[in-house]
Structures are given as C-alpha cells and as structure tokens.
Amino acid sequence: MGIEIERKFLVKHLPDAIDSYPHTTIRQGYLIATDTGIELRVRQKAGRCFQTIKMGEGLSRTEIEIDLSQDQFDCLWPHTSGCRVSKIRYKVLVGEYTAELDRFDGDLAGLEMVEVEFSSVEASQQFAPPEWFGAEVTEDKRYKNKWLAKNGKPGE
Amino acid sequence: MGIEIERKFLVKHLPDAIDSYPHTTIRQGYLIATDTGIELRVRQKAGRCFQTIKMGEGLSRTEIEIDLSQDQFDCLWPHTSGCRVSKIRYKVLVGEYTAELDRFDGDLAGLEMVEVEFSSVEASQQFAPPEWFGAEVTEDKRYKNKWLAKNGKPGE
Secondary structure, three states, rough: OOOOOEEEEEEEEOOOOOOHOOEEEEEEEEEOOOOOOOEEEEEEOOOEEEEEEEEHHHHOOOOEEEEEEEHHHHHHHHHHHHHHEEEEEEEEEEEOEEEEEEEEOOHHOOOOEEEEEEHHHHHHHHOOOOOOOOEEEEOHHHHHHHHHHHHOOOOO | OOOOEEEEEEOOOOOOOHHHHHHHEEEEEEEEEEEOOOEEEEEEEEEEEEEEEOOOOOHHHHEEEEEEEEEHHHHHHHOOOEEEEEEEEEEEEEEEEEEEEEOOOHHHHEEEEEEEOOOHHHHHHHOOOOOOEEEEOOOHHHHHHHHHHHHHOOOO
16 A cells, blocks of 8 residues: 555644535544554445554555445444544645545544645645644644544543 | 363374365464454355454453455455465264364474364363374464464474
C-alpha cells in the first residue's frame, strides 16, 4: 500500500454549510491493537465492511485489507467493545486537495480533525493550511484513531 | 468456545492401514502470532476456509472464528509465508474417543502427533494411551502448531 504522506490538524471552525459536502458514516473497532503496531481493525463505511491487518514495523510494515460480508462484520464487531471509533467523514476541497474532515461521535463527540494527503514530502511542506484549520497534530499519537478508540479524547 | 481439555502425544508407530481412516488435508498460516498469545490464523480444511482470532490471556482469553471465502483466503494466505503448517489429519477411534492424528508435511515432514479431547479433567487423567502412542507432549510448547510454524521441527 506504500507510504502515506499526510498532515493532520484540529479544526478551529467548520466550513459553512458543512452538511452540503459529500459525507459518509464510518465506524471502526479494533480486535487487536498492540503497542508494537500490530493491528486488526474492522470498519463499516457507507454500508461496506472491511478488515484491515497491520503487521511489522518500519520498512517491513505491511497493511492488508479485505472486504467483509455484513455477516462477518456482525460476528466480529461485538468483540471490539471498548475500542471503537465512530465518525462522519466529509470530503472538503482545500485548494487543489480534497481534505477529509472527521467529526467524531459517541464518547468522542465534539472532536473534529481534518487530514490532507500529499503525493510528496515537498508538497506536504509547501501546504498552507486555510484559516479554519486548527493546531497541527500530525505527530501527536493521542490523535491516532487507535489511540482515541482505546483512551478517549486527549485531555479528558 | 470454552476451555478445551486435551492431551497430545507423539506417535510411536502409525495404526495399520492409516489411509483407510477418514482424513482431510489442513493447511494453516499465521498472520499475527505474538509471544503474548495474540494470534490471527487462516486455515483451509477440506476445501473450507476459516479465520481464527485469539485475544487476551488467561480467563479473559477469547477465540473467534469466521468463515472465509476462497477469495478472502487467497488474499491473506501469501502473507503467512514463513509461518505455516500443512498436515493430513486422520480420525482414529481409540477406545471411546476419536483421536486426531496429524501427519505433517512440507518443512515438518516426518512429524506425527495425536491428540485426544476429553469432557473433564478427570477423564483426561484416567485415559490410558494405547501402545502406538509415543511420548506425551501436552505441556511442551515446541509442539504447538504456532511454534512449529515459526520454528520448525523441535531439535532440528
């Protein structure tokens, strides 16, 4: 799956008429999530279900995704209890980029983050965040979905 | 899935006409196998495919199994390279019990083990192994399938 070059920010305020942007509901839960980066995640997004496996570290890191049937998802989902994230994801144009803006609900209600993906490190460095972006949290592990699922909102 | 009460033995010699007993080919591989007992295994048995997840430790240990489609299996299997076991499993009547006799192939060719499952600890203690059973290896972790997959035949 290659290396993703992304920057992640909190949200100072939402774009006007946020619900007019394309959006979809995502819920995901972790069956396995170790401190060494091994991960088994199930996700339901726009009615489709997936399983993602992350193994290894550094350069040997591998990510595998397979489609799950609804039945398979329904069988695995109860076992993610206590380690879940639920959110609405909006696609928002920011200059030449399509940012993904996540509004969390459930235990994480109120948390909003926006992520932009780049084709190169250089492009990521040249990116000028628009006025409505908040503090950058790219390197802050407390804002990783897995961390949020396990530990809740940072600072609470 | 409850607690399994099993005893496992090496095989001194095979029962006569072993191929006349019901048998099936099993291949299984591990995508995740940590020292703390977390495990993600895929298995193909008699043409059917499964995924088994083992999580937690001790009394909170959970085992979940879901059916996989052949496509899903085919997608995951290549990622088990280097951590696989392949064997033929025979069902052999031993007194009132149906023992499972595994003859391994591939890197583990020559290894044979037989396992008997009991309904109680008492029954397992009263079990008298037949003459063709070899040394008991119930408690020897080197004979666990996961260990064999990772490390090969004990003593080699």
